[in-house]
Amino acid sequence: MSLFKAREWWSTSVGEEEEFDQGCLCVADVDNSGSGYDKVIVGSYMGFLRIYSPHPAKAGDEMKAEDLLLEVQLRNSILQVEVGKFVSGTELLHLAVLHPRKLCVYSVSGTLGNIEHGNQYQIKLMYEHNLQRTACNMTYGPFGGVKGRDLICIQSMDGMLMFFEQESYAFGRFLPGFLLPGPLSYSCRTDAFITVSSCRQVESYKYQALAVATDADTRQEAEQQKLGSGKRLVADWVVSIGEQALDICIVSFGQAASSVFVLGERNFFCLKENGQIRFMKKLEYNPSCFRPYASVSEGTVNTLIGNHNNMMFIYQDVTLKWAAQLPYTPVTVHVATFQDLKGVLVSLSDTGYLQCSYLGTDPMLFQAPKVDSREVNYDELDIEMKKLRKIIKQTEKSQDLLPRARKEDDLTVIAAVSSNLDPVSQATDSEAGDEHVPSVTVKITVKTRILVQNVKLSVSVQPPLAVTQDQFIFKSVEPAACQFATFAVFLKGNCSPAELTGDAAVTYSSPTELNPEGIPQVAQCKFSLPLKLVCSPAQPSKNANYKITIDTNKPPVNLTSLFPDFLSQTDEEQMNVVGFQLIAGSRVTLLASKTSQRYRIQSEQFEDLWLITKELIQRFEKHFAVQGVKDFMCSFSGTIPLQEYFDMMDHHFELRLNGVKYQELLSERAVQFRAIQRRLLARFKDKTPASLQNLDVLLDGTYRQIISLADAVEENQRSLSKAFTRLKSATHLVITLIGLWQNLNKEQVAILESAFLPILQDMQELGWEESVDAAVSHLLRTCLSKSPKEQALNLTSHLSMPKDNSRMKKHITLLCDRLGKGGRLCLSSESNVQQAVIIPDSCSTIHESDQEEKVNGDTTKQFNNHTNLANKTKQGPEGDTG
Numbered sequence: 001m002s003l004f005k006a007r008e009w010w011s012t013s014v015g016e017e018e019e020f021d022q023g024c025l026c027v028a029d030v031d032n033s034g035s036g037y038d039k040v041i042v043g044s045y046m047g048f049l050r051i052y053s054p055h056p057a058k059a060g061d062e063m064k065a066e067d068l069l070l071e072v073q074l075r076n077s078i079l080q081v082e083v084g085k086f087v088s089g090t091e092l093l094h095l096a097v098l099h100p101r102k103l104c105v106y107s108v109s110g111t112l113g114n115i116e117h118g119n120q121y122q123i124k125l126m127y128e129h130n131l132q133r134t135a136c137n138m139t140y141g142p143f144g145g146v147k148g149r150d151l152i153c154i155q156s157m158d159g160m161l162m163f164f165e166q167e168s169y170a171f172g173r174f175l176p177g178f179l180l181p182g183p184l185s186y187s188c189r190t191d192a193f194i195t196v197s198s199c200r201q202v203e204s205y206k207y208q209a210l211a212v213a214t215d216a217d218t219r220q221e222a223e224q225q226k227l228g229s230g231k232r233l234v235a236d237w238v239v240s241i242g243e244q245a246l247d248i249c250i251v252s253f254g255q256a257a258s259s260v261f262v263l264g265e266r267n268f269f270c271l272k273e274n275g276q277i278r279f280m281k282k283l284e285y286n287p288s289c290f291r292p293y294a295s296v297s298e299g300t301v302n303t304l305i306g307n308h309n310n311m312m313f314i315y316q317d318v319t320l321k322w323a324a325q326l327p328y329t330p331v332t333v334h335v336a337t338f339q340d341l342k343g344v345l346v347s348l349s350d351t352g353y354l355q356c357s358y359l360g361t362d363p364m365l366f367q368a369p370k371v372d373s374r375e376v377n378y379d380e381l382d383i384e385m386k387k388l389r390k391i392i393k394q395t396e397k398s399q400d401l402l403p404r405a406r407k408e409d410d411l412t413v414i415a416a417v418s419s420n421l422d423p424v425s426q427a428t429d430s431e432a433g434d435e436h437v438p439s440v441t442v443k444i445t446v447k448t449r450i451l452v453q454n455v456k457l458s459v460s461v462q463p464p465l466a467v468t469q470d471q472f473i474f475k476s477v478e479p480a481a482c483q484f485a486t487f488a489v490f491l492k493g494n495c496s497p498a499e500l501t502g503d504a505a506v507t508y509s510s511p512t513e514l515n516p517e518g519i520p521q522v523a524q525c526k527f528s529l530p531l532k533l534v535c536s537p538a539q540p541s542k543n544a545n546y547k548i549t550i551d552t553n554k555p556p557v558n559l560t561s562l563f564p565d566f567l568s569q570t571d572e573e574q575m576n577v578v579g580f581q582l583i584a585g586s587r588v589t590l591l592a593s594k595t596s597q598r599y600r601i602q603s604e605q606f607e608d609l610w611l612i613t614k615e616l617i618q619r620f621e622k623h624f625a626v627q628g629v630k631d632f633m634c635s636f637s638g639t640i641p642l643q644e645y646f647d648m649m650d651h652h653f654e655l656r657l658n659g660v661k662y663q664e665l666l667s668e669r670a671v672q673f674r675a676i677q678r679r680l681l682a683r684f685k686d687k688t689p690a691s692l693q694n695l696d697v698l699l700d701g702t703y704r705q706i707i708s709l710a711d712a713v714e715e716n717q718r719s720l721s722k723a724f725t726r727l728k729s730a731t732h733l734v735i736t737l738i739g740l741w742q743n744l745n746k747e748q749v750a751i752l753e754s755a756f757l758p759i760l761q762d763m764q765e766l767g768w769e770e771s772v773d774a775a776v777s778h779l780l781r782t783c784l785s786k787s788p789k790e791q792a793l794n795l796t797s798h799l800s801m802p803k804d805n806s807r808m809k810k811h812i813t814l815l816c817d818r819l820g821k822g823g824r825l826c827l828s829s830e831s832n833v834q835q836a837v838i839i840p841d842s843c844s845t846i847h848e849s850d851q852e853e854k855v856n857g858d859t860t861k862q863f864n865n866h867t868n869l870a871n872k873t874k875q876g877p878e879g880d881t882g
Contacts, residue, residue: 006312006324006357009344010054012067014352018044020331022247022289023080023098023137025348027336030083030108031069031121032092038336039069040346042354043078043097051108051121054356055339069110070121076102084140084150087126088166091148094126098138103129103154103164127167133160139193141186143207153193155184158685161193161210173210175203176233179678185248189258190273192236196245198678202262204236204275237275243267246287253294253301261303263290268305270317281318285309289347293335306330306347314359328353411452411477413506414445415527426468427490437583439490440533444472444504446483452476452508453518457485461502464493464584464725465529477508491534493721496585496608498728500529530565531580531615537566538581540589544602546644548609548737550616551635552597554624559592562619580612588612606644607729613736636740640816645734646809652727653769653805655720660801662716666709673702724761724768731756738819748825755779770799773808776815784815784823 014020020042027038030051040052051070076099086094086105095106106123133156143151143163152164159178163170179198186193192204213233243264252258259278260271268281268290285307295302295316303315308329314322330347336356338344344356418441427437444457455474459467472485489502504525509518559578560567567578576592586604590612593599599616603609617634624632676699683692735756739749755775759768802808819825 004323004325006326006345006347006355007360009341009356009358010056010067011353011355011357012052014042014050014348014354015044015046015048016352018046018048018352020044020348020350020352022332024078025332025334025346025354026081026083027334027346028083028093030093030095031110033110035339036337037339040336040354040356041081041083041095042348043081044352045077045079047074047077048072049074049078049081049097049123052354054344069119070108070123072123074099074104076100079135080138082138082140085148086140086150086152086166088149095123096138096140096152098135098154100134101131103131103135103138103152105166129164129169131156131162133158133162136181137184139184139186141188143186143191144211145191153184153186155181155195157181163210171211173213173233175205176235177682179682183245183248185250185260187250187258187260187273189252194248194250194260196241196248196262198244200240200242200244202239202241202245202248202260202269202271202275204238205233206236209233209236239271239275239277241267241269247290249290249292251292251301259292259301261290261292261301263287263305268303268315270301279318281315283307285311289330289332291333291335304333304335304345306333312345312347322359324357324359326355326357328355410450410510411446411448411506411508411521411523413457413504413523413525414447415502415504415525416443416445417527417529418442419530421530421532422488425490426488427492428468430490430492431464431494431584437491438533439468439488440530441486441488442467442502442527444485444487446474446477446485446506448477448481449479450510451479452510455483455506455508458505458507459485459487459502460505461489461529462497462499463721464491464495465489465497465500465502466492467502489529489533491583493725494584495722495725496534496582496611496729498610498725498732500531500533500611502527502529531611532565534584534611535580535582535588538579538587540577540579540591541587541602541604542589544589545604546606546609546641547600547602548613548636548641548733549638550599550601550613550740551637552599552620553631553633553635554597554629556592556594556597557620557623559590562616562623563590582608582611590616606641607648607726607733610729610733610736613733617736633743634740635743636737640734640737640741642734642809642813642816645730646805648723648727648730649769649805649809652720652723655716655723656767656769656801659713659716659720662709662713666706666713669702669706669709673699673706676702727768728757738816742819744825751779751825766799767801769802769805769808773802773811774799776808776811779825780811780814780818783826784818786818 024043024045026041028041029035029037030039030041037053040054042050042052049070049072050068052067053069054067056064074097078097079100080098082096082098083093084096085091086096087107092107095108097104097106105126105128107126108121108123110119110121112119131154136155136157138152138154140150140152142149143153149166151166151170154162154164156162159175159181160172161175162172175195175197177197177199182196182198184193184195187204190204191207193207193210194202194204196202210233241262241264243266246263246265248263249261250258251261258273260273262269262271265286266283268283268287270278270280272278283305286309288306288308290303290305292301292303297316300317302321305313305315306326306329307313310326310329312324312326312330312333313320314324326347328349328351331350333345333347336344336346338356341358344358346354346356348354421438421440425437426439430437442459444459446455446457453476455477457472457474459470459472461467466489468488468490470487474483477483491497504527506523507520508523509520511518556576559576563578566580576594578590580588580590582588585608588601588603588608588611591600591602601609601612601616603612620634621632676695680692680695680699683690683695732753735749735752738744738752744752755778756772758771758775759766
């Protein structure tokens with residue numbers, strides 16, 4: 001039990017299935033009893049008016065029948081109830097009830113009962129005003145400095161303030177620039193009305209300025225108000241708070257100065273009489289209501305703030321003094337005085353739960369019993385633990401409580417890719433043109449030896465590849481039965497893919513005795529797509545901008561035997577050269593040296609080298625595996641093409657920056673568009689036609705700018721997706737070359753791939769650059785660290801888009817340099833035992849060690865100066881390449 005709870009003194013449930021809101025509660029001595037004790041007046045949207053007089057005999061007792069003084073059903077919904085001096089000729093308190101189209105003022109009186117049932121209460125209608133406009137809320141006070149009576153001001157839904165001098169209607173005024181009604185309150189010290197407009201500004205209007213302003217019988221424009229008999233209505237002061245307000249209260253207690261309290265959606269404001277901000281409190285929750293009241297400290301004001309987490313917070317100015325838990329979310333709260341208690345918190349929920357509570361603590365009467373102290377016999381505990389473990393194991397085997405581990409032969413997924421391309425391409429909506437894009441058929445076979453249910457097959461390939469159908473659903477598969485699914489894969493985007501692989505995953509349920517619906521399980525398999533799906537044979541090209549050379553430790557291999565699908569045995573003149581034309585890329589040429597064990601791949605585009613390089617290495621491994629050669633090895637002795645790789649990184653990052661700029665411009669134009677719409681709406685709502693002052697032209701121009709920016713955002717997103725695919729291809733190529741250069745094993749290459757390709761899709765919230773920078777920084781600080789100072793595991797609390805790529809380029813260059821000096825990638829726990837864990841604000845730059853600073857010039861030459869890579873042709877040991 002928590003001490004910080006609102007202690008219930010009296011509570012009841014008001015009505016059944018009724019709704020309540022902010023203005024439906026009021027506390028005052030409405031029957032003029034003269035005792036100084038308050039009554040609780042509650043009105044509902046269903047039209048019920050109830051008056052309570054809480055006085056429980058004991059704390060926690062339920063409401064008695066005599067606590068409900070009056071209950072009457074009115075014809076219309078009750079928007080707000082207030083108590084004041086609303087009847088002329090007397091200073092007694094009367095009850096004002098605001099309906100959507102009517103204002104009624106009642107007198108509440110009680111008659112002493114002659115029997116045990118208690119006193120009798122009744123209401124009498126003193127007067128009423130039929131409203132010509134739909135009301136929203138009201139406020140009251142001694143407008144204009146009158147004494148001994150209160151006047152009423154009602155705000156309509158269309159922004160008109162209607163003033164009533166008790167039984168008579170005085171005048172009405174429209175608020176300038178009105179769009180939606182906001183909270184309204186009256187300050188008697190400044191004789192001003194304070195509200196919050198739709199522009200999220202606190203505005204103050206003097207009563208005298210409202211009285212002498214232009215009559216609001218027919219709403220007029222500002223230009224016409226200058227020519228009319230009255231004056232134009234202008235706010236006394238305006239303060240922007242940047243958010244919509246929930247409520248406004250104006251208070252002045254004792255020595256404290258009069259203050260305007262405004263409760264916003266995320267902030268709590270206190271303003272002076274002239275609009276200057278006394279203080280502001282940022283709220284870490286979503287408030288629902290508030291109520292300022294007198295403080296025990298001189299010069300301060302206490303404030304109750306309820307929120308949607310069922311909490312009531314008490315602040316002394318901006319200092320939190322108390323927090324109390326409520327059993328509901330309050331929509332309004334008041335401070336009342338009753339016969340048995342002063343300073344009672346009266347709160348109401350939107351469903352009608354009314355509670356009178358107080359702040360404090362109740363003593364905890366429960367005392368924990370004393371535990372018998374005895375010595376622990378560990379031998380007996382071990383014996384008992386063994387028995388319990390034995391019982392648990394037997395129960396798991398006999399009752400099948402836990403899901404069984406899936407056996408490999410329970411359900412098998414087999415993918416078979418056709419060896420030939422489809423005679424009629426099934427490509428649809430391809431950017432390269434459907435008639436030029438081939439497709440290949442893939443057949444998925446699902447086998448099972450047990451009964452499975454709710455079988456769903458999902459197929460995915462890496463973009464820009466696409467499939468004709470990606471989901472297949474089977475209700476059930478019988479034991480020893482097979483289900484087949486056939487689909488086609490084709491190139492949909494206008495760039496070459498980074499991977500020619502696909503995944504097939506099957507989700508299914510296997511029923512058990514205790515779980516007939518089945519236990520969900522997953523089986524999956526991968527399939528490889530042919531190279532001819534994305535490229536076709538072409539004439540070799542002699543010149544190219546980008547070239548790499550792969551060395552092997554075995555004699556030269558005839559390219560005809562490696563690529564029979566691209567070369568025929570009769571092409572004797574081209575046995576050492578083959579050309580590939582990528583459908584969505586450039587031409588790639590593969591040359592084999594006649595006398596050495598070197599193979600060169602060259603192309604006009606750097607990223608297009610990847611697929612042919614990968615295919616060459618895979619076909620080498622397959623070729624020598626068939627011959628039984630186990631010590632085959634590929635190597636790379638050239639310079640790592642980091643400069644070309646960095647150029648692609650810069651292009652990708654530039655598109656990300658453009659996307660951010662486009663989003664900012666689009667947001668600005670959207671704000672401008674909505675502002676123009678509001679002004680046009682105000683003009684169209686006026687009864688008197690007036691010139692639009694070219695607002696329609698400005699609206700049309702802004703609309704065209706928004707459409708253009710939206711098209712630019714979509715085009716930039718398409719370019720970014722294409723650039724990310726090209727960047728992935730270049731990344732795979734660089735990782736492969738680093739692996740061949742340093743003879744890395746599969747585990748070390750996998751570490752590089754996870755570091756350089758941590759995400760499958762580039763997003764605005766989390767991009768490739770910040771993810772790779774964090775991963776590479778982690779490798780440099782752990783397994784590739786050069787000094788103990790760097791051996792600190794960097795756990796970044798937040799990844800954000802960098803300003804440029806310079807730091808990441810330095811980290812990647814440093815990683816290659818340390819790998820070249822003998823560093824090895826390892827993620828074992830033994831290598832990280834001595835590492836301390838720190839959490840900085842962001843990834844800091846890895847500092848080079850003293851030895852690396854000495855050879856910094858050589859490192860720059862080795863990894864950054866790649867001009868010769870684009871212009872110089874690699875030659876074999878004998879001076880020829882083919």
